[in-house]
Amino acid sequence: MSVIVTVEAGRRRPVPAPAPAPAPVAVPLVGRLATWAHRRPADTAYTFVDFAADPEGVPRDLSWGELHRRATVLAGRLRRVAAQGDRVAVLAPSGPEYVVALFACWYAGTVAVPLFPPDLPRHGERLASSYVDCAPRCVVTTSAAADRVKEFIEARPGRPALILADDDGAAAEPFTRSAASRDDVAYLQYTSGSTRTPAGVVISYGNLAANVRQLWTAFAEGRGAVTAVNWLPLFHDMGLLATVAVPLLHGTRSVFFDPVAFLMRPERWLRLLSTAGTAYTAAPNFAYDYCVRRIAPAARAGFDLSRVFVWLNGAEPVRAGTVAAFADAFAGSGVDRSAICAAYGLAEATVFVAGDPPERPPTVTRFDRVALAAGTARVARDGAATSELVSCGRPVGQRVAIVDPDRRVRLPDGEVGEIWVYGANTARRYWRQPELTAEVFGAMLTGSGGLPIGPWMRTGDLGVVYEGELYITGRRRDLIIVAGRNHYPQDIEATAAAAAPQVADGHVVAFAVSHFGAPDGAVEKAVVVAERARSAPPGDHGPDEAARDVRAAVWAAHDLALHDVLLIEPGGLPRTSSGKLTRNLARERYLAGGFPTRPAR
Numbered sequence: 001m002s003v004i005v006t007v008e009a010g011r012r013r014p015v016p017a018p019a020p021a022p023a024p025v026a027v028p029l030v031g032r033l034a035t036w037a038h039r040r041p042a043d044t045a046y047t048f049v050d051f052a053a054d055p056e057g058v059p060r061d062l063s064w065g066e067l068h069r070r071a072t073v074l075a076g077r078l079r080r081v082a083a084q085g086d087r088v089a090v091l092a093p094s095g096p097e098y099v100v101a102l103f104a105c106w107y108a109g110t111v112a113v114p115l116f117p118p119d120l121p122r123h124g125e126r127l128a129s130s131y132v133d134c135a136p137r138c139v140v141t142t143s144a145a146a147d148r149v150k151e152f153i154e155a156r157p158g159r160p161a162l163i164l165a166d167d168d169g170a171a172a173e174p175f176t177r178s179a180a181s182r183d184d185v186a187y188l189q190y191t192s193g194s195t196r197t198p199a200g201v202v203i204s205y206g207n208l209a210a211n212v213r214q215l216w217t218a219f220a221e222g223r224g225a226v227t228a229v230n231w232l233p234l235f236h237d238m239g240l241l242a243t244v245a246v247p248l249l250h251g252t253r254s255v256f257f258d259p260v261a262f263l264m265r266p267e268r269w270l271r272l273l274s275t276a277g278t279a280y281t282a283a284p285n286f287a288y289d290y291c292v293r294r295i296a297p298a299a300r301a302g303f304d305l306s307r308v309f310v311w312l313n314g315a316e317p318v319r320a321g322t323v324a325a326f327a328d329a330f331a332g333s334g335v336d337r338s339a340i341c342a343a344y345g346l347a348e349a350t351v352f353v354a355g356d357p358p359e360r361p362p363t364v365t366r367f368d369r370v371a372l373a374a375g376t377a378r379v380a381r382d383g384a385a386t387s388e389l390v391s392c393g394r395p396v397g398q399r400v401a402i403v404d405p406d407r408r409v410r411l412p413d414g415e416v417g418e419i420w421v422y423g424a425n426t427a428r429r430y431w432r433q434p435e436l437t438a439e440v441f442g443a444m445l446t447g448s449g450g451l452p453i454g455p456w457m458r459t460g461d462l463g464v465v466y467e468g469e470l471y472i473t474g475r476r477r478d479l480i481i482v483a484g485r486n487h488y489p490q491d492i493e494a495t496a497a498a499a500a501p502q503v504a505d506g507h508v509v510a511f512a513v514s515h516f517g518a519p520d521g522a523v524e525k526a527v528v529v530a531e532r533a534r535s536a537p538p539g540d541h542g543p544d545e546a547a548r549d550v551r552a553a554v555w556a557a558h559d560l561a562l563h564d565v566l567l568i569e570p571g572g573l574p575r576t577s578s579g580k581l582t583r584n585l586a587r588e589r590y591l592a593g594g595f596p597t598r599p600a601r
Contacts, residue, residue, distance in 0.1 A: 027106060027180040027205055028180070028182050028205040028206055028208070028209040029205065029208055029209035029212060029245065029248055029249070030103070030106045030107075030180075030186070030205065030208075030248070032248045032249070032251070033064065033067065033068055033071070033103060033248060034068055035251075036064040036068075036248075036251040037064045037065045037067070037068030037069075039251075040064055040065075040251065041063060041064055041065025041066075041068075042063050042064075042065060043063060043064055043251070043253075044061045044062070044063055044253055045062055045063055045064045045067055045247065045251075045253065045254065046061075046062040046067065046096060046099050046243075046244075046247075046253075046254045046255075046256070047059050047060065047061050047062070047253070047254070047255045047256070048060045048062075048094070048095045048096050048256055048257065049255065049256070049257040049261075049268075049272065050095070050257070050258075051257060051258065051261035051264075051265075051268060052258070052261070055265075057257070057268065057272075060095070060096050062096045062099060062100075064251065067099065067100060067103065068103075070100045070104075071100055071103035071104045071106075071107050072104075072107060073104075074100060074101065074104035074107075074140075074163070074165060075103075075104040075105075075107035075108035075175065075177075076108075076175045077104075077163055078104055078105065078108040078110055078138060078140075078163065079108045079109075079110075079175040081137065081138050081161035081163070082108065082110050082137040082138045082161070083110075083137075084108070084109035084110065084177075085109065085110065085111060085185070086110050086111065086136075086137035086138070087110070087111045087113050087134045087135065087136045087137060087138075087188065088101075088105045088108075088110045088111065088112055088113065088136055088137065088138045088139070088140060089113040089115050089131060089134060089136035089138070089139045089140070089160070090102065090105070090112060090113065090114050090115060090139075090140050090141075090235070091115050091116065091117055091118070091127075091131075091139055091140070091141045091145070091149045091152070092116075092117065092140060092141045092142050092145060092165060093116075093117055093142065093144070093145055093258070094233060094234055094256070094257070094258045094259070095142070095258075097142045097165035097166045098114075098165075098234050099234070099244055100165050101140040101165045102114065102187075102234075102240075102244060104140070104165070105140075105187070106180075106186060107177060108175065108177070109177050109180065109184075110137075110138070111185045111186070111187060111188060112186065112187035112188075113130070113134045113136060113187065113188045113190070113200070114187060114189070114234060114235040114240060115127060115130055115131065115190070115235055116233065116235050117141070117145045117148060117149060118148050118149060118151070118152040119145075119148055126190075126198050127152075128156070129198050130190040130198045130200070131152075131156060132156060132157065133190075133198070133199075133200055133431065133432065134188055134190075134200055134431065135157075135158060136158075136160045137160055137161070138160050138161045138162075138163060139153060139160050139161070139162050139163070140163050140164075140165050141162065141163075141164065141165065142164060142165055142166050143164055143166055143167070146162070146164060149162065150162060180205055181205070181206075182204060182205050182206030182209070183204050183205075183206060184204060184205055185202055185203070185204055185205075186203050186204060186205045186207075186208050187203050187208075188200035188201065188202060188203070188431050189201040189203050189237050189240075189347045189350075190235075190347075191347050199430045199431070199433060199436060200430060200431030200432075200433075201347045201348050201427045201430060201431075202427055202428065202429050202430065202431055203350055203427055204427070204428075206424060207350045207424070207425050207426070207427055208245060208350060210350070210397065210423065210424035210425040211241065211349070211350035211351060211352055211425035212241065212245050212246050212248070212249050213249065213397065214352055214396045214397040214398065214423075214425060215241065215242075215246055215351075215352050215396075216246060216249055216250075217396055217397060218352070218355045218357070218393075218396040219280065219309075219310045219312070219341065219355065219357075219358060220246075220280060220309075220310070223278060223309065224278075225252060225253075225277075225278065226252050226253075226277075226278045226279060226280060226309075227252065227253045227254070227255060227276040227277055227278065227279045227280075228242055228243060228246060228247055228252070228253070228254040228255065228256075228279070228280060228281070229254075229255045229256070229269070229272045229273045229276050229279050229280075229281050230242050230243045230254070230255075230256050230281055230282060230283075231256065231257050231258065231259050231261065231262040231268075231269055231283070232259065232282065232283065233259055234256075236315075237345075237346075237347045237350070237351040238282055238314065238315050238345070238351050240351075241350065241351045241352070242280075242281075242282040242312070243256045255272055255276060257269075257272070262287070263290075266287070266290055266291045266294050266295060267291075267294075267295050267299060267303075269281070269283075269287075269291070270291065270295070270303045270305060270330075270333070271302075271303065273303075273305055273308050274302075274303045274304045274305060274333075276307075277307055278307050278309060279307060279308050279309070280308065280309060280310035280312070281308065281310070281311060281312065282310075282312035282313075282314065282343075283311075283312070283313065283315075284313070284314065284315040284316045284580050285313055285315075285316050285317065285318050285319055285322050285580075286316065286506060286580060286581075288311070288313060288322050288323070288325075288326040289319070289322045289325065289326070289505075289506050291326065291329075291330075292322075292325045292326055292329045295329075297329075300329065300330055300332060300333050301332065301333070303330070303333040303334070304333065304334050305330060305333045305334040305335050306334030306335075306336070307334075308334075308335070308336075308339055309336075309339050309358055310339055310341055310358050311326075311335070311339050311340045311341065312341050312343050312355070313340060313341065313342050313343065314342070314343035314344065314345055314355075315345075315580060316580035316581075317472065317474075317490055318342040318343075318390040318392070318472075319390070319494075319506070320362075320364045320388045320389070320390050321388075321494075322506070323340055323342070323362050323364070323390060326340065327340060337361045337362070338358055338359060338360055338361050339358050340361075340362055341355050341356045341357070341358050341362070341393075342355070342356045342362055342390045342391065342392050342393070343355035343356070343392055343393075344392040344419075344461075344463075344470060344472055346459055346461075347427075348421075348426065348427050348440065348441070348457050348459070349398075349421050349423070349425050349426050349427070349457065349459075350425045350426075350427070352396075352425070353392075353395055353398065353400065353419075353421055354392045354393050354394055354395040354396065354400060354470045355392060355393045355396065356390075356391055356392060356393035356469075357393055362390055362391065363390070363391035363469065364388060364389070364390050364391070365379065365388075365389055365391065365466065365471065366379065366380045366386040366387075366388050367379060367380060367386060367387045367388075367389060367466075367471075368380040368381070368384050368385070368386065368387075369384070369385040369386055369387045369491060369558075370384075370385060372387050372416065372464075372473060373487060375415055375416045375417075376414060376415060376416070377414050377415070377416065377464040377466045377471070378414075385557060385558075387473075387491055389471045389472070389473070390471075391469040391470070391471055392469070392470045392471065392472060393469055393470065394468065394469060394470065395421075395423075395470070397423060397424070397425070398421060398422060398423025398424070398425060398426070399421070399422040399423060399451060399452065400419060400420070400421055400422075400465075400470060401419075401420045401422070401445070401451055401456065402415065402416070402417040402418070402419060402420075402463060402464060402465055403417050403418050403419075403420045403443075403445070403456075404417050404418075405417070405418045405458070405476075407446065408443070408444065408445055408446045409445065409446055409447055410445060410447075410449050410451060413464075413465045413466065413467075413468070414464065414465075414466060415464065416462055416463070416464045416473055417462065417463070417464075418458060418459065418460070418461070418462060418463075418476060419459045419461045419462070419463040419470075419472075420443060420445075420456040420457065420458055420459065421456065421457045421459060422451070422452055422454070422456050422457070426441075426457040427441065427457070428441055428455075429441055439458070440457060440458050440460075441455060441457050441458075442454070442455045443455060443456040443457070443458045444456070460475055460476055460477065461474070461475050461476070462474050462475065462476055474489065474490060477584075478511065478583055480492070480510065480511065480512040480524065480526050480560075482512070482524050482525070482526055482560060487526070487558055487560055489509070489510040489511060489583060491557075491558065492510040492526065492528065492554055492558060492560070493508040493509065493510050493528075495553050495554050495557045495558065496508045496510065496528050496530055496550045496553065496554060496565075497530070498553070499546075499549045499550045499552070499553035499554070500545070500546040500549040500550060501533065502532055502533055502543065502546040502567065503530045503531075503532070503533060503546060503550065503567070504530065504531045504532060504533040504534065504570065505533075507530065507531035507570070507573060507581070508528065508529070508530040508531070509528070509529050509530075509573060509581050509582075509583045509586045510526060510527065510528050510583070511526075511527055511583045511584075511586060511587045511590075512524040512525065512526055512527070512587075513525055513527055513563070513587065513590070513591060525563030525564075526554075526560055526561075526562050526563055527562065527563055527564045527565075527566075527587075527590060528550060528554070528562055528564070528565050528566070529565075529566045529568060529573065529586055529590060529595060530550070530565070530566070530567055530568070531567075531568055531569065531570050531571070531572055531573055532567055532568065532569060532570060533570075534570050543567040546567055547565040547567060550562070550565050551565060564590075566590070566595055568595050572595065573586055574586055574589060
């Protein structure tokens with residue numbers, strides 16, 4: 001059966017009436033599941049398209065009524081082994097059972113910890129550290145993953161109960177849920193690990209409800225019935241919000257599938273969007289670049305993307321070149337350039353902070369690179385070195401301030417500083433990390449200039465407000481400072497990618513390392529690690545020549561001498577669970593000698 005026909009038509013199969021009791025009491029946003037289950041029990045809520053079962057995709061539908069019933073049953077089983085406020089780790093693959101597990105945790109009054117099974121490649125260390133940190137009382141998984149999860153649990157401290165989310169034959173267990181306030185903890189969102197060891201962001205029901213409304217207001221207000229189509233993992237902040245939480249607000253439909261299925265055949269994403277009607281989607285920048293590179297022009301004619309009203313681009317720096325390439329490549333498929341929306345967010349803000357509105361094409365500004373590195377945003381004159389940045393629009397329902405972090409004063413528009421956020425969507429703490437909590441969530445302004453004194457949430461990101469809109473310039477800890485001059489790594493990466501055909505565009509990281517031996521003990525040196533292009537043009541232009549081209553280009557464009565250049569095999573750079581490159585882990589691997597190649601001199 002073709003997945004296109006099935007998804008387009010939708011299936012409404014009879015489902016048992018929702019269990020009349022015990023019904024969970026009102027919970028901000030989450031309580032809407034019971035509402036939709038009562039009003040529209042047979043309507044499809046979530047559809048998981050299983051490409052592992054069939055390359056064409058097998059849709060597995062979950063109606064509002066069935067989800068409410070299964071979540072209620074599972075919540076009763078959770079309450080037998082976990083008390084209200086205990087952590088429940090979800091170590092399940094993407095699918096309907098994952099959604100059931102999340103709602104069961106919330107129905108039971110426990111704290112959900114969305115994680116992933118132990119067999120996710122290259123993320124074992126992150127899973128282990130997150131699991132040990134949250135110390136779950138219970139683990140929820142599926143029958144298919146149970147053996148691997150049990151082995152993982154037995155190798156770690158503690159002996160949490162193991163419950164299967166797909167055990168539909170289990171009898172319902174009576175339980176009573178006390179009222180949940182907006183300040184009660186809904187889940188722990190563990191950060192991706194791109195900048196530090198995974199830390200559990202404590203997300204309250206109030207944070208979740210506020211951010212969902214902000215997202216809807218920014219991108220979907222007045223749209224009516226819409227469909228979400230996404231492949232991001234449900235343990236990822238953007239995946240959880242876009243796929244699971246936003247549809248709750250107005251009882252809209254969500255279609256999702258596994259990230260591996262996207263990476264294997266990215267056209268699946270666009271095919272599902274073609275048949276979903278009025279739809280929105282969200283993905284990191286690399287996904288749009290991936291579609292341009294991997295989907296042949298001849299195949300693009302088969303898509304009808306004219307009803308996709310938002311292509312949210314976030315979770316990593318948005319590249320102007322990618323935005324233009326995607327819009328041009330799929331213009332014939334109906335992609336509306338105005339629907340491509342650059343956004344900025346982070347787990348500490350639940351996910352969303354600011355976004356470019358879908359009513360206009362993306363705003364791209366060419367800033368003077370030297371002035372920007374010195375802390376001032378100024379449009380570049382002809383012939384000047386430029387940094388091409390995509391506007392992330394304006395914050396919605398929250399405050400954003402550009403701050404001098406040392407003096408803790410708000411900077412005027414046009415000056416680069418650290419981005420601070422204040423709003424009902426911002427979390428208040430990390431799980432069991434009081435010092436980091438005070439540093440990140442306890443920031444206070446000195447002389448607020450009409451803004452709240454605090455507490456503000458420090459993002460660690462650098463940005464500037466220019467003509468009223470937010471531009472992200474980089475991360476404070478990623479700045480490469482050599483001989484007293486600031487260099488943004490993304491600028492160096494773009495130059496390196498264009499320097500030689502052997503370098504894969506978008507697969508380059510630049511970072512600084514401490515080099516000892518100078519008179520003052522240590523200085524910062526710049527390093528570039530790049531993946532080799534899979535389809536480099538023929539010829540004898542080898543890695544040594546490519547490295548020399550990179551060095552020459554970076555010196556000419558940035559007046560920066562690179563300490564080292566490595567050209568490694570495709571797929572060799574470390575990535576987070578959402579697929580974005582991580583400079584921090586690349587730096588650590590470089591210092592440990594972990595890249596499988598010699599330096600290209």
